[in-house]
Structure formats: structure tokens, C-alpha cells
Amino acid sequence: MDGLLANLTERQREAVCCTEGPLLVVAGPGSGKTRVITTRVAYLISGGTAPSNILCLTFTNKAADEMRERVEASAGTRGAWLSTFHSMCSRLLRMDLDLEGYSRNFTIYDRSDQLSCLRNVLKSLNIDQGEAGLTRLPGRISAIKNGSANPVSGDEKNRDFSRIFAAYEKALQAANALDFDDLLVVFLKMLKSRPEILEKYRDRFRYVLVDEYQDTNRLQYEIVMQISEKHRNICVTGDPDQSIYSWRGADIRNILDFRKSFPEARVVLLEQNFRSTAGILKAAGNLIARNRKREEKSLIPVLGEGLAPRVVSAFDPEDEALRIAEAVSSLSSGGAPLSETAVFYRTNAQSRAIEQALLDRGIPYVIVGSVEFFQRREIKDLSAYLKIAVNPKDDVSFLRICNVPARGMGDKALDMVKGAADSSGASMFEAAVRIASDQNAPPRIRKALGELSGAVASLADFRGGVGGAVGRLVEALRYAEYLGKAFAEDAEDRVANVTELISACHEWDEKHPGGTLADFLEEVSLLSDVDKWDRKDAVSLMTLHSSKGLEFDTVVIAGMEEGLLPHFGIDGASDSDRIEEERRLCFVGMTRAKRNLIVTWAKNRRTARGDIDFGEPSRFLRESGLAPLLAEVSESRMTPYPSPGRAGPGTEEGDEDLEFRDSLAGEAEDEPFKTGDYVKHLSLGPGRVVATKGFGCSAKVVVNFPRLGLKTFAVGLAPLIRVNPDE
DNA sequence: CAATGGGGTATTTTT
DNA sequence: TACCCCATTG
Numbered sequence: 010m011d012g013l014l015a016n017l018t019e020r021q022r023e024a025v026c027c028t029e030g031p032l033l034v035v036a037g038p039g040s041g042k043t044r045v046i047t048t049r050v051a052y053l054i055s056g057g058t059a060p061s062n063i064l065c066l067t068f069t070n071k072a073a074d075e076m077r078e079r080v081e082a083s084a085g086t087r088g089a090w091l092s093t094f095h096s097m098c099s100r101l102l103r104m105d106l107d108l109e110g111y112s113r114n115f116t117i118y119d120r121s122d123q124l125s126c127l128r129n130v131l132k133s134l135n136i137d138q139g140e141a142g143l144t145r146l147p148g149r150i151s152a153i154k155n156g157s158a159n160p161v162s163g164d165e166k167n168r169d170f171s172r173i174f175a176a177y178e179k180a181l182q183a184a185n186a187l188d189f190d191d192l193l194v195v196f197l198k199m200l201k202s203r204p205e206i207l208e209k210y211r212d213r214f215r216y217v218l219v220d221e222y223q224d225t226n227r228l229q230y231e232i233v234m235q236i237s238e239k240h241r242n243i244c245v246t247g248d249p250d251q252s253i254y255s256w257r258g259a260d261i262r263n264i265l266d267f268r269k270s271f272p273e274a275r276v277v278l279l280e281q282n283f284r285s286t287a288g289i290l291k292a293a294g295n296l297i298a299r300n301r302k303r304e305e306k307s308l309i310p311v312l313g314e315g316l317a318p319r320v321v322s323a324f325d326p327e328d329e330a331l332r333i334a335e336a337v338s339s340l341s342s343g344g345a346p347l348s349e350t351a352v353f354y355r356t357n358a359q360s361r362a363i364e365q366a367l368l369d370r371g372i373p374y375v376i377v378g379s380v381e382f383f384q385r386r387e388i389k390d391l392s393a394y395l396k397i398a399v400n401p402k403d404d405v406s407f408l409r410i411c412n413v414p415a416r417g418m419g420d421k422a423l424d425m426v427k428g429a430a431d432s433s434g435a436s437m438f439e440a441a442v443r444i445a446s447d448q449n450a451p452p453r454i455r456k457a458l459g460e461l462s463g464a465v466a467s468l469a470d471f472r473g474g475v476g477g478a479v480g481r482l483v484e485a486l487r488y489a490e491y492l493g494k495a496f497a498e499d500a501e502d503r504v505a506n507v508t509e510l511i512s513a514c515h516e517w518d519e520k521h522p523g524g525t526l527a528d529f530l531e532e533v534s535l536l537s538d539v540d541k542w543d544r545k546d547a548v549s550l551m552t553l554h555s556s557k558g559l560e561f562d563t564v565v566i567a568g569m570e571e572g573l574l575p576h577f578g579i580d581g582a583s584d585s586d587r588i589e590e591e592r593r594l595c596f597v598g599m600t601r602a603k604r605n606l607i608v609t610w611a612k613n614r615r616t617a618r619g620d621i622d623f624g625e626p627s628r629f630l631r632e633s634g635l636a637p638l639l640a641e642v643s644e645s646r647m648t649p650y651p652s653p654g655r656a657g658p659g660t661e662e663g664d665e666d667l668e669f670r671d672s673l674a675g676e677a678e679d680e681p682f683k684t685g686d687y688v689k690h691l692s693l694g695p696g697r698v699v700a701t702k703g704f705g706c707s708a709k710v711v712v713n714f715p716r717l718g719l720k721t722f723a724v725g726l727a728p729l730i731r732v733n734p735d736e
Numbered sequence: 737c738a739a740t741g742g743g744g745t746a747t748t749t750t751t
Numbered sequence: 752t753a754c755c756c757c758a759t760t761g
Contacts (some may be wrong), residue, residue, distance in 0.1 A: 068751080069751080070751095093751070094751075095751055096751095120750080138756085139745070139746095141742090144747090189750090189751055190751090192751090193751095224751095240744065253749080254749080254750080254751090256748080256749065256750090257749080354750075355748075356747095356748055356749075357748085357749085358747085358748090410738095415737085415738075417737075418737095419737055419738095459738075535751075547749060552748085552750090553749080554748090554750070555749090555750090555751050576748060576749080578747095578748060578749090594749080615752080646744090677748075
């Protein structure tokens, strides 16, 4: 047991060893929080607690998996329950759910299933999509379900919304489907309506741990309270300064008020930072100190001063991307592993330019999130077949695949199915199966529905596990053939995706002997973006939100501009609560960096619609003390390299804005490149100009390199110089 | 019944 | 600007 506690600080040891009663661990970034949690679990086990009496809730499946590994390694046993709230609720519901028409083979609807469902609902209510604000509905519905908004009624618009909400709920129940929030809502309902089940879990979970407690919402709070009420051995860890999910219903009061909920709670503060060098922590600390709604807490560096954070100014997003790629490439050639390098941004849309620049340089990268594998059309189509096989009431999935591949199911046929379903109280798929064997039904429709139900039925043959079943489904549907016909352009990619799906299924089968289709779907639908990410030998690109809990040697934060970070949302509002959350988000990003922090901003950034320029460097640069490093970007001309900034006076209130403007200007202009010029590129070596395009700011040159072939560069941005032919 | 084109509209973060 | 939906046409 002493071995477990070796190498822990006094405070960390306290957090590990106070196992009885409520405990709040306020843990700053890099303070060894994960280590504390896993050691605590191992410590409990080594003290004689049965692993099955321990419940540890984390924010992502990835975190849960990593913690499980570490616990098993140090405790030498398995069986402690480590999972996310959503996975836990889902798994427990599959054991006991029997409530208001829901049954245990329920389907989990993700965001896009939810949208499809809402589309159907609007159609049946005869409400226009635009009118109803379709894309904003899931958020509003979620806010009500997770307890961060009140169900409103009253004016006309809200009356519509109430109708939509009610119809949506009804549709979900009819489809035996739960959305993400329902997993928690229905679980809580089950606990409240079935005391014997509640009692079972209260008995079972003698020790409850909750990580990232600052990002729990009202529902999660209630679940925790319900489950831990009996033994009151509840340990929550978190950091109010890293609360970044209020828009998803996270209630920062859960952590701020922990002491009110549990007056007897012990509090341990972990402030030492073992991750980042002092220069980085200084910037991050300056920044977060600006938040008013905050409990005083410091970042105490353990490592040395290290490199100062760097600010890079760019002309536009392409320029910014280019400079990021340059920085990454020079670090990499200096021996830094790409797997220890990450680029963070506020919005997913920003990844495009960065991807392109990395692609141009041949720098490998992986993106967390964006258009994820399971969101691709062909994958969603095949998944819909699996979902129907598990839960025949799933109308959303039925509508998705009833005519994929095309089998002549038009509006007329669909109306017939819908009519039959409505009049018999069955789901659409159930009705379809009936019509398929109905002698009186039109032959064409019978044939189509026969094919459909046959394909679904083929999944019941489970030889070769999920992989075998999906393989046979693809065969039965002649799906590859369909893709070839329907998608002339990118059919090959799509077929490759299908192949990849099948091999992923086989892989899953190997890891889960005896696993069922339902198990597979369950796991797949609860996977988050980060869960699917693997640290490869490549630069990682992700949103600031996704970066929570990770760390890298080098971190680049792109788009440090007013409006983007802090982001002024769709309504442009920028009240202080929102700004404070944006500040925390930036703080989270900065504190992921171990040794090297680079922040970049672009002078010109077009919005999707008009062409409004943001153009102001983020206030966060000033607040973190990095403003003096800003180099002004000239309007007419981009500088080849960011110039070192002049050291400015401190950041007193006043005319800081002027401060930005009169920083260094661009360098002197070069002669334009001409076709035939011999040039040398900083990292790519010598080459020859074969073409030029545009002029002024948008001038580009195409350079032919002996080994690499043609590359296009923006003049003045690329580290490109003219050389003599004989050099 | 499918494909194509035009027009209109939405723009943050995600378990 | 880019995507998505719908209507029209083949």
C-alpha cells in the first residue's frame, strides 16, 4: 500500500486517503488529478473494498478507459465501474428498464437522428422547418430536459414549441428511442419510480467518484445525489476555472456549492502544476485572473521558466495556416515528435485552412471530430439497418433506409406503410413486414418491402459476429453496386468506408466475445469524438472543447481574435458570463501545453455569409500579458516572417488598443518572382518557379521541386528566397 | 421515380 | 459562402 502512495505530494496523498465521507478535490490543470483518482481507487481496493462497490464517473469514455488501465495496473484487479454518465445510465437501463412503453432494446438517437425525427414531427404538425427554427430545436429541447431551462408556455411562438416538444417526446416513445438527455432523464425516472432498484444501486456503490465535476448538469447532479445518499462516500474532482460546458447545461454551481450540499465535506486544493513550464503558466494565470466569478486559486509551477509563449500575426486564415504549418515543420525537423504537437481552434470550420496547409507540406495530421466516420452517409445507412434489426420500432431508421438502395419505394408506397402503421398502432417497419406478406398488396410494393425486410432479417444470422452479419448485409443489399451507381464521383471512397466498417466490426468482435448487435450499437452511439482519437505520429487538430484533459509538448491556438476567441455567438451577445466562459476555454487550451505555446491570429477573416472582417486581436492576448509580442500585419503586404515585437509597457487600463496598432510594420518589399526564377524554400529546399498567379496580397507562385513536384505558395508568406542558378 | 438545378437560409462549442 | 431542401423536369 505504501508503494501506491510513494511519489505523491502531501496534498495528493490527502486526496487519496480521505476515503470516508464527502470530499471535494479542487484540482488545477496539470496537478496530477487523474493520478489522484486512479490511486484513490486502487487504494480503496487494496484496503479491502470490493471493486464492484466502486463507481467512478468520467467525462469521456477515453478517460474512463485510461483510468481503468491504470487502476488495473496498480491494484491488480478488475471490476471497478469506470464509465461516463451516459454509458452508465444506458447500461443500467438495459438491465432494468421497463417503463412507460420503453423497453430494454431501446435505440439511442444521436443529434442527426434527433433532427430527422424532428423533421418528421414538424411535417406531421404542418409546421414549417424554417419557421420552427429546426436546427435550434435540439438545443432548446436539451436545455429543458437537462434542467437548465424551464418548459415555457405563453406567447404564440412558445405554444408552437410546446406542441413540437410534446410530439417529439411521443415520437421517441413510439420508436422506443432515447436521445442523449433521455438516457439520464429516464434513468432518474426509473430510480424514482422503482425504489427497489434505487436501493440496489445505493447499496452497491459504496464509493462514488465524479471527475470533471464542474461540467456536470442538474440531472447528473441529481443522479449522483440519489446514488450516493446512503454511504455519502462521495469524492468529486474538478476545477471551476475549467468549466466550459454551460451551454450544454453544465451548472458551475454544482461545484461551487458542493460545500453547501455537504457541510461536512473536506476540501483539498491541488495547485502545484507538474505539466507546463512557468512561462506558459504565467500567461494562463494572468488570463484566468481576469474572471470575476471565481474562487481564488493559483498555479504554482514546478518546472522551470522554459520558452516564452509566442504570438504569431497573420494576414488571413490561409496565411495563418501557412505559418502554423511552418512552425510545426521546423519543430519537427528539430526532432519534436508530431504526436506531441496539437493545433486548437474555437470552431470546427477553422480546421479547413490548417488542414490544407499541412497537406501542402506533406505533414501528417489527425482531426478529432469534424465529419466523423460514423456520420458518413453510407455508414449511417448501414447502421440504420442494424438499428431496425435490434429495435423494429425505430421509425427514423426505417425512413432512412426504406429506399436505400433504391427499390422503388416512392411517396405512394410510403403513404401506404404509414397508413397501415397508424391504423394498427404498429411501427412502420412492423407494418412493412406485414404488407410484404399480404397477398392483396400491390406486387411492386410487396416486392420492395420483401427485399427490405429480408435484408433486416438476414442480420439475425449471427455467424461470424457483427462483422459477419454486416458483411452479409452488404452482400444482400448489393450495396457496393448501389454506391457505384448512385455516387459516380466518390463511389470508391464510400466503398472503402464500408470495407473499413466491416473490418472495424470484426475487430470489435474480437475484443468482445459473445457481444451482440445491440452491444455494438450501444458502444458506437456513445462514443465521443475524443474517444475515437488515437495519438498517432501526426499533428492533432481539434476544438478547444475537445482538448480538455489532454496534454502536448507543443500547442498552437489559432484564431485569437475578438469575435472568434472570445467567440460572439449567433446572437452576437457578449455579456460577462459568456466572456468568462470563453476565457476559461482559452485557459484550458493554454494549460494543455507542456513546453511550447504558440498563439496565432489573422487580421482578415471572412464570415461565412458577408465579408465582415474581425480584424482585432483578442483581448485575451492583452489579458494574458502577451500583447507586447504582437506584430502588426500591414494591409497591403504580408511579412515573410512574424517580426519580433517590441517590448511594450505593462497592461494598464487605457489605450492598449493603440498599443496593437503601432507595433512593428511589415518588412521591405521584394522583387516579384518571375517564371523561371531559381528559388530556395526554407524546409523544402531548392526549386524553380514554373508559374505565377495574381499580384499584391494574393500573389501566388507555383514552384517545381526536384523530388516533391509542384507546390503553390503565397508570395511573401512562404519562406521562399530567390537564389542564383548555380547555387 | 430519380436527377439536377436553383434558390433560400444558416452560421459555436457536444455527451 | 456553402450547404440543404425543394421543385421541376426528364
